Amino acid sequence: MTRSQSFYWADSYVEKRRTPAEAISLIRPGQRVFIGSACGEPKALVKALSEAALRLSGLEIVRLMSRETTSLSEIADKTQDHSLNIRTIYLGSSDTESIARYMRFITPMNMSEVPGLFLSRKLPIHVALIQVAPPDDFGWLSLGVSVDITLAAAQSADLVIAQVNPMMPRTMGQSFIHVNRVHVIVEHEEPILSVDLRKRSGAAEWAGKHISRLIEDGSTLQMGLDAASQATIKGLGVKNDLGFHSQYITDDIMHLYAKGVITNLKKGLNDGKLVASCAIGSPSLYEFLHDNPGVEFRPSDYVNDPFIISQHNRMVSVNVAHSIDLTGQVAAEASEHTFFAGVSGISDFVRGAKRSKGGKSIIMLYAASQDGKRSRIVPSLGSAAVVVPRGDVHYVATEYGVVNLFGKSLQERVLALIGIAHPDHRDWLFSQAKEARLIGNDRRLGEATKGIYPIHLEETIERDGEQITIRPSKPVDERRIQEHYYSLNKEDVRLRFFHDKHSFDRSDVETLSQIDYIKDLTLVAVVGEFGFGRVVGVGEYLLLIESNMAEVAFSISADYQGKGLGKLLLRKLARAARENGIFGLVAYTWPKNKAMINLFKTLPYKVKTSFDAESLILNCRFDEMSDLRPD
Incomplete structure (x- = not known):
């Protein structure tokens, strides 16, 4: 055999083969040992390490999200960290009792910074226990399902012990380490660790x-x-x-x-x-x-x-x-x-x-x-x-x-x-926020303590190339509804509030954003980015308890009138009211408010009109369908 042939990777591979026990016997007291992470954990090597742990002292185990197939944490506990000290970057699947018990092992770090910790030798890795797929024709071993910080550990370790497992998938990308970079090969076939993440509430x-x-x-x-x-x-x-x-x-x-x-x-x-x-x-x-x-x-x-x-x-x-x-x-x-x-x-x-x-x-x-x-939403952490x-x-x-x-x-x-x-914790959170002076003492939560947001009422439509979202209002919408009212022209304000109005205090809008979505419901039409959108339309109903009818009112910004928003808001309010067991809708408006009158007539119910002083009263019941169904 010539000198060049002696360095052929396949020959090197054969020479490096050891049993798990023989490989682990190369570890010395006081060394820092990295174990391949998560489902890439080399189970055979970890088992051999646990069996040899009591003859060793001062080992530090470094790992990321161990599955604890063999509990090194228990060994560390039993020996009071004499044989093993654990350094865990990220806890594995454990119950809360185990997490509390082994909290001392956690090393808080951003994942992006961990490879640099190894490669810079700020945290020297003396031994890396990794699991790989069998080599390809050129001697490259794939780290398979665990590259994360395992690659950096293998690249920086003084001694690399690789469990070669035919059941490890050969993954592409920056996932390879060459046989010549590995010091010890342990051939051991076993199923790769698996986890069922399908349990959902x-x-x-x-x-x-x-x-x-x-x-x-x-x-x-x-x-x-x-x-x-x-x-x-x-x-x-x-x-x-x-x-x-x-x-x-x-x-x-x-x-x-x-x-x-x-x-x-x-x-x-x-x-x-x-x-x-x-x-x-x-x-x-x-x-x-x-x-x-x-x-x-x-x-x-x-x-x-x-x-x-x-x-x-x-x-x-x-x-x-x-x-x-x-x-x-x-x-x-x-x-x-x-x-x-x-x-x-x-x-x-x-x-x-x-x-x-x-x-x-x-x-x-x-x-x-x-x-x-x-509550998982708390006054203070x-x-x-x-x-x-x-x-x-x-x-x-x-x-x-x-x-x-x-x-x-x-x-x-x-x-x-x-x-x-x-909902069971909202009143408590609200009172705690007041005590902490995070909200004003004059604030009230109102019906919002009971409200469960009805996501099925959300809808996004397109008008003139712009997306408009129709959705139920939220407590955080208070300021935007207030801004909407201030943007209305004088005539629209008069039609909405029945008189000239120049000031829209918080009391005018608080009841529109803090609602229970059943007895009182406000729908808003919003344009722009979620959380920063502009309210361009407001439709609301309030339950009249004696008659079990819902009084409705609307306002649409001038530049969004004529786009069918009022019709859509009214139909959604009618749908929600009917789902909530309300008998029908009623609206009070000016006799000259042709837009509101025509809007009501778009509903598929019989619309009745009557007068009360200067107001025109429109009403319809959900059990009385119109003979002429509108489109």
Whole structure:
């Protein structure tokens, strides 16, 4: 054999083969050992390490989101950290009791910065235990489902021990390490770890519906790794040309890709490629990833880099929080609702998505604990770690609705967040906000304490090339409704209020935005960006309890009259009133208000008229259909 042949990678591969026990015996006391992350965890090597742990001392285990197939944390507990000390970048799937027990092991870091920590040797990795697919014809080993920080650990480690597993998919992208860079080979075939993320609550489904309405065709998605984020994906089946750039790829993303919903054609960066750094899911997902040129795996210092994230078109980041305070500070530690916990990549994607052209950062959380007794929207986070500062928070969604906190004052944030809190906790949050002086003492919450936002009444229409959203009002709309009234001309004000009016105090609009959506309902027509739109039309009804009829009133901005907004608002009010068990509608107007009279006649019910002093009274009952059905 010549010298050049002796360096052939295949010969080197054979020479490096060891059993798991032989490989682990090379680890020395006091070393820092990295273990491949998540579903890429080399189970055979970890098991051998646990068996040898008691003969070693002073080991530091570095890992990212371990599945704890062999509990090294328990060994650390039993030996009082003498044999093993754990450094966890991101907690794995654990119950809340285990999370509290092992809290001391967490190292809070942004995912984008972890590879640099290893490569700079600020945190030297002495041994890297990784799992790879078998080598290709050129000696390249693929890290498969776990590239994230594993690649950097392998590149910087003094000793690399690779478990070669034929069941590991060979993934494309920046996912390879050469046999010549590996020091020890352990051939061991075993199923790749899998996780079922399909368990979803009804609350998660509702929150997902609210969020899916914010995601436009052509958006690039990042989804957090939890049941609630995955629930959002369920509502995206009707979207077109979505892209994907995210830390984790899951079965749900694979299904959207297979349906043609995710095409990656309009990302603006890495067009045509689905980009991730880790895969967590089922064996079907891993089969999908094997040798798939449409999927690229890249390390976390690329995938989670806010600058890279910001270069995508309409980047939408969806992550789940544990709780949020009334000023907008977000905590993202584990709860019974989430699968995984830690700082992770949330802050990276929040900042990157907001800087993207047309981008959105969305924080999703459950309004209350599983038993409903504790609100997840709280007056103060107390000792909980702030993962997303209030200045970075953009959209916030619960099963009760979605609000945009960007550019909002603390008082506006309080009203917005209480509006999407669990109804059982709204009064308490409101009183706490008053005590903290986040809202004025003269404020009242009114019927909004009971209101459940009726998302089915939302509709977006197009008029003269402009999109107009018709939707129920929210507490945060108060100021915009006030601005709408101030924009009306004198004649429209007189028709709406029956007299000349020059001042529209908060008392005039507070009852229109703080409603229960059943006895009182306000619909607004809005143009412009969600959270910053201009109200161009207001339609409202108020229940008259004695007659069980709903009194309606309307106002449309002058430049939006003649576009059919009044007709649409009236029909939606009629639909909602009928669904809520109300008998019919009644309106008081001037006899010369031909527009209102004609508007009422567009309803498919018999319209009766009568006079009361100077007012014309229009009314109709839902059980009396018109003989002449309007179009």
